[in-house]
Amino acid sequence: MVVIHESGIREENCKIIVANFLSAVDHWVLALLWNVVTPCIWNVPKSLAWCLGYSDFNASCGRKSLVKNVKKHLNDCSTSILVFPEGATTSGQKGLLKFASWPWNVGEPVQAVTIEIYRPMRVSPSVLGGRWWTDALYTFFCPLTIWKVNVLPIVARREDESDDEIALRYQEQMAHHLQLSSTNFTCADKVELAKNRLFKRSQGSKETNRIDEMVKQVLAVLPHVSPSDIKKQLLINDDVEVTIAHLVENPLDARSISSESLNRLEKHDIEEKITRRNKKADLTSMSLQERKDLLLQEARRSYLKKHDMKNM
Incomplete structure (x- = not known):
């Protein structure tokens, strides 16, 4: 259900109306109040613009x-022109985008x-980076x-x-009437902000997947x-082998041991690991390459045992 509240006096001699832009259907709502058409200022197919209720x-x-065709329309028709000078929707909570000045170049009262x-619910009229049809x-x-108009x-x-x-x-x-800020940000700035946020979100998702894969390897x-x-060590080292070496050499950095993992370890397996560790040379006295080779051998032995495979 849509409810429209209108207040103020509409001057009939004003052929150009400018409004702030909150949702993809604002022009439909204002068209219910007054006889207006809205120029399409975006690069979209003419058929889509017509379906959305915009005029070419x-x-x-x-x-x-654009100014020439608007002047011609106002000379030939009595229908007023509705313009959203911000050029892009906003949340209506912080400020207005910088207005385009072309509506005042037409020479008609504005x-x-x-x-x-x-x-009633916290559903925003428009979302940064969202599609018009979702709004x-x-x-x-x-x-x-x-x-409220x-x-x-x-x-x-x-x-x-x-x-x-x-x-x-x-x-x-x-x-001032909306109790918002008048900003110098343009619709192009909003598009750039949406692109940057989308890029950071996708990069963050890729980085999370990469770290999770490295955690499995360790x-x-x-x-x-x-x-x-x-994961804490990987965020510091960003290297699987260095993280393994660090946790082996500094067991105090791995204070929290997974109880689920401990339950899976049988008693004889724990004893075997302790015996094997005692037989190893002191890791701190080895070179980095020797420690890597030793850890790789341990990883290969664990993998073969886990999958019940013979050493080939």
């Missing part, structure tokens, strides 16, 4: 082409409206979504005021050592 004003050819969205589906399947007074242009300057004043007016040689202690 040839924005892909540049700002001049009126600002603010949008606030409320839901739309959440809107359709959420039991209740409330849009406030119409703000028109800001008069000052003498010799540029498009960028008046766009900034509109941005500050809307931010456990094959030192099954009595807790995986958490092994």
Whole structure:
């Protein structure tokens, strides 16, 4: 269910409406209130833009082409133009993205409206890096979504005021009404942030898988050592052989022993390991290569015994 609350006076002579951008369906909601069309300023197929309810004003050819087609539309039709000057959705919790100034280049009066969205559950209207269709589906399947639309007074242009300057004043007016910050971040900055977070997330997942695989390799040689202690050393050394050598030479660094591992060890197996260890030369007196060879032999012996294979 969708509930819309409208407040403020809409000036009929204002043919351009600018609003903050919270969800993929904001333009549908405002179209229920007023007779407006929304130019598609994103590089998407025309058929998809039409399905989403956006109008093609040839924005892909540049700002001049967009402004020219908007002027032509306003001269030929009575339908107003709805613009989201931020260019990308935000959470509506922190601040507004920097406004594009082209709506004030059209030469028509501009009126600002603010949008606030409320839901009984903590379901965000849009998610950083999310797809438009997922945001739309959440809107359709959420039991209740409330849009609060406030119409703000028109800001008069000052003498010799540029498009960028008046766009900034509109941005500050809307931010003040919403009790948000007026930022200099652009929609391109948001896209870059989403890419960086996605990259870090994927890199973190790969790194976790790599460390887990290394932990398994160490456990094959030192099954009595807790995986958490092994992982702690791997994060320092980032090397399986160095970690094994360190845990053998410094048993105090492996204080927490897995009880499950101890239960699996039979008494004669423990005695065998102790006897074998006593027969070994002191590891600290060996070279690094000798310690590696010894540990590899131990790992091979453990593997053959575990799988009941004969030494070949």
